[in-house]
Amino acid sequence: MSKELIRLTNVSMVFDENTVVLDNINLYFNDAEFLTLLGPSGCGKTTTLRIIGGFQKPTSGDVFFDGVRINDVPPYKRQINTVFQKYALFTHMNIYDNVAFGMRISKTPEADIRRRVDEALNMVNLSGFEKRSVNALSGGQQQRVAIARAIVNRPKVLLLDEPLGALDLKLRKEMQTELKKIQQQVGITFVYVTHDQEEALTMSDTIVVMNEGRIQQIGTPIDIYNEPKNAFVANFIGESNIISGVMERDYCVRFAGREFACTDKGFAAKEAVDIVVRPEDLMISEPANGQMVGKVDSVVFKGIFYEVMVESQDFRWKVQTTRAPQKGQLIGLSVDPDNIQVMHKR
Amino acid sequence: MKKKYLAVPYVVWMAVFVIVPLVLVLLYALGSRDGSFTLDNFRTMTQYWGVFASSFQLALIATAVCLLIGYPVSYWLSREGPGIKRIAMIAIMLPMWMNFLLRTYAWMSILENTGIINTVLGNLGFFELFNGVFGTNLKYFPMINTPGAVVLGMVYNYLPFMILPIYTVIDKIDPKVIEAAEDLGANSIQVFWKIIFPLSLPGVLSGVAMVFIPAVSTFAISKLLGGGMTMLLGDLIEMQFYGSAYNPYLGSAISLVMMVIVLICMTIINRFGEGEGEAMYF
Numbered sequence: 001m002s003k004e005l006i007r008l009t010n011v012s013m014v015f016d017e018n019t020v021v022l023d024n025i026n027l028y029f030n031d032a033e034f035l036t037l038l039g040p041s042g043c044g045k046t047t048t049l050r051i052i053g054g055f056q057k058p059t060s061g062d063v064f065f066d067g068v069r070i071n072d073v074p075p076y077k078r079q080i081n082t083v084f085q086k087y088a089l090f091t092h093m094n095i096y097d098n099v100a101f102g103m104r105i106s107k108t109p110e111a112d113i114r115r116r117v118d119e120a121l122n123m124v125n126l127s128g129f130e131k132r133s134v135n136a137l138s139g140g141q142q143q144r145v146a147i148a149r150a151i152v153n154r155p156k157v158l159l160l161d162e163p164l165g166a167l168d169l170k171l172r173k174e175m176q177t178e179l180k181k182i183q184q185q186v187g188i189t190f191v192y193v194t195h196d197q198e199e200a201l202t203m204s205d206t207i208v209v210m211n212e213g214r215i216q217q218i219g220t221p222i223d224i225y226n227e228p229k230n231a232f233v234a235n236f237i238g239e240s241n242i243i244s245g246v247m248e249r250d251y252c253v254r255f256a257g258r259e260f261a262c263t264d265k266g267f268a269a270k271e272a273v274d275i276v277v278r279p280e281d282l283m284i285s286e287p288a289n290g291q292m293v294g295k296v297d298s299v300v301f302k303g304i305f306y307e308v309m310v311e312s313q314d315f316r317w318k319v320q321t322t323r324a325p326q327k328g329q330l331i332g333l334s335v336d337p338d339n340i341q342v343m344h345k346r
Numbered sequence: 347m348k349k350k351y352l353a354v355p356y357v358v359w360m361a362v363f364v365i366v367p368l369v370l371v372l373l374y375a376l377g378s379r380d381g382s383f384t385l386d387n388f389r390t391m392t393q394y395w396g397v398f399a400s401s402f403q404l405a406l407i408a409t410a411v412c413l414l415i416g417y418p419v420s421y422w423l424s425r426e427g428p429g430i431k432r433i434a435m436i437a438i439m440l441p442m443w444m445n446f447l448l449r450t451y452a453w454m455s456i457l458e459n460t461g462i463i464n465t466v467l468g469n470l471g472f473f474e475l476f477n478g479v480f481g482t483n484l485k486y487f488p489m490i491n492t493p494g495a496v497v498l499g500m501v502y503n504y505l506p507f508m509i510l511p512i513y514t515v516i517d518k519i520d521p522k523v524i525e526a527a528e529d530l531g532a533n534s535i536q537v538f539w540k541i542i543f544p545l546s547l548p549g550v551l552s553g554v555a556m557v558f559i560p561a562v563s564t565f566a567i568s569k570l571l572g573g574g575m576t577m578l579l580g581d582l583i584e585m586q587f588y589g590s591a592y593n594p595y596l597g598s599a600i601s602l603v604m605m606v607i608v609l610i611c612m613t614i615i616n617r618f619g620e621g622e623g624e625a626m627y628f
């Protein structure tokens with residue numbers, strides 16, 4: 001079922017001789033997969049997308065589509081369609097003509113065009129909007145026209161460049177669910193670019209975390225969240241406590257002045273490591289019952305939980321808890337072995 | 347906060363120098379020497395219908411030539427880098443900073459029978475060659491005092507007014523829209539005809555208006571380069587006020603009719619560009 005569709009091998013992109021935008025990217029993705037390129041702005045995720053779409057040529061490296069090298073194939077000959085960040089709709093056409101554009105170019109019979117435009121507009125909940133002008137639509141509606149315009153051509157791959165960036169929070173959440181639903185319905189590969197980690201976790205089958213032109217980690221949302229490979233990923237995806245430590249031996253790591261049992265092995269003896277503990281995995285107890293003791297520095301109400309900053313002897317812990325301790329109170333902190341994530345330093 | 351009083355100087359200006367003259371033109375057009383109300387001026391005008399025809403014809407040709415030259419230049423320019431854009435803009439604007447009459451006189455000396463072109467061609471022995479091949483007996487190419495010279499003068503003087511609005515509109519087209527069209531399978535020719543050209547129409551309409559209207563009412567160009575051989579509306583009107591045929595009543599009537607025709611033309615042009623919001627009335 002999951003057949004490889006696109007592969008990037010050793011793709012690098014250098015602007016002006018010395019600005020490295022992409023540094024040796026190796027990546028493949030499968031048919032019917034929802035893949036997200038996630039990273040802060042300037043990490044090279046949009047460039048990667050534009051290389052796949054054919055709008056930019058990599059300085060070196062190859063792009064394969066279904067096993068065929070497509071470096072020199074122009075965008076209009078690729079079986080790939082794009083949903084652009086600011087929609088890039090054709091303002092001189094109505095909604096129907098926008099969606100029909102690709103099929104008219106490919107000389108599809110007008111009757112088929114009508115049926116498929118109907119289907120596509122129905123899929124994005126815009127039936128009855130055919131004759132409207134683009135300028136008469138809200139941002140969310142324009143976004144859905146852009147999606148309809150792309151998927152109506154039944155591409156093998158749909159590229160989405162931060163398509164929800166311009167929408168407000170509530171609409172964005174709705175569209176996330178909607179997009180995932182559409183992807184499953186049409187069963188094609190979505191390559192989604194975003195800097196919003198929550199969006200990535202919600203929708204993706206696979207997340208590719210990027211920073212400074214390099215791939216930091218590739219994995220399922222659960223892998224990426226629970227087992228970040230390095231401090232950058234841990235920090236970027238969700239809230240984290242990242243503390244330096246030393247791997248004493250397999251299943252035993254030393255940090256915050258004591259040894260902890262953990263589930264990691266295979267590190268060099270006495271290797272210096274980074275340790276990630278998620279704020280929601282720290283448990284508060286009486287000082288005597290905790291693995292560590294600290295003083296509550298601040299308590300902030302966040303809605304579902306309280307965010308508590310705890311000052312221990314050599315680290316400031318961020319803790320998420322449903323029961324608020326008093327500011328200035330001494331408390332104990334403990335963490336289960338499988339909630340300690342040990343990472344190589346880099 | 348409304349600061350209506352800021353508009354007062356202009357409103358006064360407009361009332362004195364726009365509304366009043368328009369009313370005067372209307373009154374004169376409907377008047378006669380003896381002060382009575384009459385439609386005679388419009389009746390007299392019918393004998394000049396040939397002047398109307400040639401004015402509109404030459405203005406249309408000049409507008410078309412401006413469009414054919416101006417559009418490709420604008421399109422090319424919009425694709426270039428900022429450095430070339432700046433230089434090209436200056437090159438396009440430069441002639442406009444020179445006095446209009448001076449420019450037109452310069453063309454006279456270029457096009458005259460003993461002008462620069464004919465002199466150079468003559469010295470190169472071109473006419474012997476030409477006469478030999480075609481069996482003619484030319485000593486020069488008659489260029490000055492032809493409708494062609496008038497069109498040339500119009501094109502030369504009004505071309506920037508075609509290039510600037512078209513360039514502005516094409517330059518503003520979001521490159522992402524072009525990428526979107528390529529992404530949907532359009533090759534560069536399809537991208538041009540289906541995306542760029544339709545999106546540039548408001549600029550084209552502005553350009554057409556900005557060239558056509560001064561061209562149809564020009565009098566200096568036709569006088570200097572047409573040598574009075576081709577009388578245009580501008581010349582006809584001028585004659586009624588300053589010429590031997592002194593008749594401001596007829597002159598006003600012709601001006602009025604010309605204004606109405608131009609207004610009708612502009613309404614039609616704007617109808618094409620409806621909803622684009624960029625076309626202008628001139």
